[in-house]
Amino acid sequence: MSHASSAGTPAERPGARRGVFGSGLAKGLAVTLRTMTRRSVTEHYPDTQPELPPRSRGVIGLFEENCTVCMLCARECPDWCIYIDSHKETVPPAAPGGRERSRNVLDRFAIDFALCMYCGICIEVCPFDALFWSPEFEYAETDIRELTHERDTLREWMWTVPEPPPLDEGAEEAKEVAAARKAADKAAQVAEADMLAAHREHPAEETAAPAGQPQRNPDPEATDQGARSPGDRNAPRRPDRDEAPRAPDQDTRGGAE
């Protein structure tokens, strides 16, 4: 008793000096009462979906059109939870007389989310932007083996990847955007020169040529516009832009024209 009271007395003294007796008690009651009148912050999850920030680490989506089977993700993964199978295919020469090229074709891409520790190293390390974080989180299974998700599921999750948040004011432009714009500008210049040349050579075909010429390279034009509009800074990252598999030699072809 004496020990406890000696511990209790110093704590009481400053309280008595501070204000009216019982003001601390009243303050405690006021806090709880005020909180009761405010709206609670509870997320009503199963009834309403939570609003997750765009950088949430929910699940990993695979944008398999970008994947070159370089295996960097599988090798960097600390948990060894990424499984990749592939084979080589020979592509006929792009130009007549050229030589055949070989390229990797993805056969299997699976992530075992029972092993995954959501470190995001695979996404960081992917040089071709084929892996993305998605805020999607409702993929619980009743069997642990069903947590190994194959490429079709991973590709489906790609649709849930949100647009990245806009860059800060005055931030450096993303490298991809700058490169895409450079290529587009170059292509536009070439197209303009072609058109002028065609106009000089065949003035009679004036009506047909301008309609036909720009159609040969619609992609650089589109990329150019996309890169310049401020809301679309990181446009090349978005999956809906490149739905068709990107041919490896696309850039060279565009530049040659």
Add this chain to the structure above:
Amino acid sequence: MDAVDVAVRLLAVLLSFLVLPLLVGQTEHKVMAHMQGRVGPMHAGGFHGWAQLVADGVKFAQKEDIVPEGADRRVFQLAPALALIPYLLVLVAIPVAPGGGVVQVLDAGIFFVLAVMGVGILGSLMGGWASANKFSLLGGLRTAAQLLAYELPMLLAAASVTMAAGTLSLPGILGVWEWWWLPWQAVGAVVFFTAGLAELQRPPFDAPVADSEIIFGAYTEYTGLRFALFLLAEYAGIVVLSALTAVLFLGGWHGPFADGLGWLWMLLKTGVLAFGVIWLRVSYPRLREDQIQRLAWTALVPLALFQIALTGVVKVVM
């Protein structure tokens, strides 16, 4: 009073005994949640989890009824009933409306009520002793110490009201009650309510059940329906304490249109006090065992004695 009348009144008491504690319990769920910025139960029953306690009851009923091997079997099994039933008996003597709005008029009503409420504590003591568990025993000892410390100020505060009214009968006290008794008996009201909280072992006086120190005190070994009965006894205790405080210090059914709406006034005052019990629980941390004792002996007992002196002086002067 014929047999039908008695049956109806007893039924009303039983019904309120079954409904009101659950109402308080549900209110506690929701009020406590909102005071902590949560929403509390939302699913059971559909609308804002109104049936949460019903669901809890069903869950408790399904659980196995376990008696520890070393326990004093009979005493252990009897304890929850002993904790609960006194509160049911007390309800019989509490007047809810003017002119016969009480099941049984007792001349020494306040004696009966306080004595029977004291019996309720025995449930915890029995459970604590019979469980053959050191935490239960500690809880039981704390309960006993708390009962001894707080029964005195509670009785003294109640004595002050009976002095003022000149009667021990609860309807009799309400019969002579005037509004200016509110400030006159204010100190006694605070003492009575605080001591009542301590007897119910409600936070901040919940050292006897302190789940973070001694598991759940005397209730540690209880499971299933018996445990639920202890919990129900706690909420029934809140109802009884609130009703009794309302009758003794807040004028019970007194209020505008008391003839017709007396029962509503009584219910309202009881409800406000029950809300206060919940509010205190959410706001204050648990008192230490020695702090509990010191509050009783150095604050509440002197205050109660002061109230009696004040009552006596006013009574003599007037």
